[in-house]
Amino acid sequence: GQQVMQIPQYQHVQEGEDFTTYCNSSTTLSNIQWYKQRPGGHPVFLIQLVKSGEVKKQKRLTFQFGEAKKNSSLHITATQTTDVGTYFCAGGTALIFGKGTTLSVSS
């Protein structure tokens, strides 16, 4: 069946360093969404990408959708302690979530 892989599973950075999480699908995706879940919280929608090669920015966050619409990435520039949490990608007609990347940031 359709799978959405996300790497890395965990990432620890020093405050101010950059961070990237990658999402790969076994099949072409019509669109992809990204969510953030703070510790003890619920997933919160960040963005949706629809077009091949699309790039969107939200302040320090940059989201990309691959040309083949089978992969996506989230890049955070100059991480802050407020970026701590688990980042999920989700895609596919069956709404498959990746296993998430848990980001920890030390100051």
Added chain:
Amino acid sequence: DTAVSQTPKYLVTQMGNDKSIKCEQNLGHDTMYWYKQDSKKFLKIMFSYNNKELIINETVPNRFSPKSPDKAHLNLHINSLELGDSAVYFCASSQALGLAFYNEQFFGPGTRLTVL
């Protein structure tokens, strides 16, 4: 006002019991979902439901059943609870966009279910 609310927030029960979790959304969305998040934070969709169609994830045991009294509510009923059902259950809602299966989803705060 809370957009998507769930009750209870915590639920502790014995194996074999039957329990329900309630979900309400005040966003006027036409589609609601139930997700299970296990201890490893793996988030898996269980059901999606709108006034036309119930889509069930084939891996969900038939002990789980969604019940929707109206468009704003989607409750989750679980029969014969098992240890492996312990998890956090999230309700979510979204507004369907034409042929798109889903749009931005708004999640409830979650219900932590512990089966002893």
